[in-house]
Amino acid sequence: MLKIDNLHASVGDKEILKGLSLEVGAGQVHAIMGPNGSGKSTLSNVLVGHPGYTVTQGSVTFKGKNLLEMSAENRSHEGLFMSFQYPVEIPGVSMMNFMRTAINEKRKYLGLEPIAPADFLKLVKEKREIVKLDNKFMNRSVNQGFSGGEKKRNEIFQMAMLEPSLSILDETDSGLDIDALRIVAEGVNALKTPQSSVIVITHYQRLLDYIKPDIVHVLYNGQIIRTAGPELALELENRGYDWVIDEFENKK
């Protein structure tokens, strides 16, 4: 599904990712954990093609194609989705218009006709129910006046609409109360298919109680310094990151 090899990326003059390698297979759930400033958000932004980040070295292959050559919108069309840590408010653009445009742009990319209005409404209704998002949000401007929990549910709603093959959840748990966290996590699980993959970026074990990872990575100073099974997340929750970092530094 996704193969990252020796990825270096910077913001301005500052190198953030320093030779990161990672492979995500179809159907897998990966968790990426790590202390603040380790490069987690940079990794997700680089993968979705944020123009503020420059890749200086390395390669990323997504479903056999060179991801780094694609525009942000084509990465989306190819099946890459990111749930934003801070979803953006877009005053004046209604959720309906936004979603319809997104769906139709993807259909255009795939050589399909625009979706029929009735089918679109049906799709919206079906997907809203997955994250219990009220219909009133559809006529509002994108994310404007949404609470923190509503914004995150809206991210998962959009994910449901676009049916990505690889979803990156960038600190989706931040700012969520327990109930909202459960709704969001259940939504992600409901959307999971044997072919689709998920990368969960988080600081905390608690999201991983709901979305069970197959593999857990620790990101530190722009590199993956440890990869293990789900038990690693529990150990990190108990012991913090210092011991992993110490072991990594001692090995060098």
Next chain:
Amino acid sequence: MKALNQYIELYKEQKDVIENTSAPGLNAQRAFALEALAHKGLPVESDENYLHSNVEEWLAPNYGLNIQRLNLPLDTEEPFRCSVPNLSTQLYFLNGDSFMSAPQTNASLLPDGVIVKGLNTFACDYSEIFSRYYNKSSFTDGTSFLNTLLVQDGFVVYVPKNVVVEKPIQLIELMQSQFSMLACRRILLILEQGAALKLLLCDHSLRMQEYLSLQVVEAFVEDNASLELYDLEETHTGNSRISSLYVNVGNDSRFVCNNITLHNGRTRNSANVAVNGHGAEIVLNGIVIADKEQHVDNYTFIDHNSCNSTSRELFKYVLSGSSVGAFKGKVLVRGGAQGTDSQQTNRNLALTSSARMFAEPQLEIYADNVKCSHGATVGQLDQAALFYMRQRGISEQEAKMLLKEAFVGEVIDSIPLAPLRDRLNRLISLRFRGQLAQCKGCNICH
């Protein structure tokens, strides 16, 4: 001075023809206008209200005027795009400055007592009403006096006391002559106490000749009356427009104006609102979309001269190419105008490095119990929003369209006539996509 002199000479040479073809009521005001012009002259660039529009230069070419009142053929197929689906209107035309009603327009459908006529005919047939209102506004600049000096026709709507005109009236202003031409247009709107009117003005000049429209709109909105004005300009790049609106509002009256420059050459609009009644409600909104070398200058002056009135202004500009936008909004709250509540907002997008915007809010307050605010911004599209949309698969170009439409949508959303809102949204969307030219028979974007 050269520009002005050519018009004064023209007037002196053609005085007999002008007076013989015009109603006495129109002629009666010319001598005064001539004197005022000689005294005041045309605005020059150093005039603080004209810093960004050199209208003297706009008036300098030797345009033809239809002084002989030749009957210019009118192709009414042309204004097809002015039709607003699902909105039934009473339709009239000005070709240049000559008035005509649309073939399908039936005056008997107007409510009792409402008069819609050409200015010259109205001045003859209703000279008493005419002389009570015509030229009674306090003009502030030379271009308006020039209009009074040369005007021969225009458009009048008279709505008597307590009559509500439910069906909007639409005036399509065209320029269809084969030659470059100056049209002195004069519009007179009289709303007696408790009257109500919605008026759509659609300014089009779709042919490629160079035209100049010199327009003056005088509106009298008496106590408890309500006037909604929608002024849409969609002209070609060789067109120049100087339009001055003078409104006098009475007690507890309401005046709403939406001024939309969709496509143009050079435009100078001014709106002067004299708030002489207490408890009046004023709304002045505007949208400007400009690219290429287009030039749009809006000047507003709200003169609060009575207590407890509110005024709201919202002007939004989207500039690209090498276009120039200017907005100067003056709000004057006089000593006696206690309880005034005034808010002015001017937001602008300058999307290219060569587009320029001049924003100048100006508040002058002489009363101590008032609420006034203003804000002006010039900026770019929100990069975070653009990227968010692209991550969802919306192309950068389409995302920009959505953001621009949303930006001006704030003004459109405030329009209560739903069919007009839909039509404007459609036209704006076509405009942003550069597709106005694809409409039948239209030269507008060439």
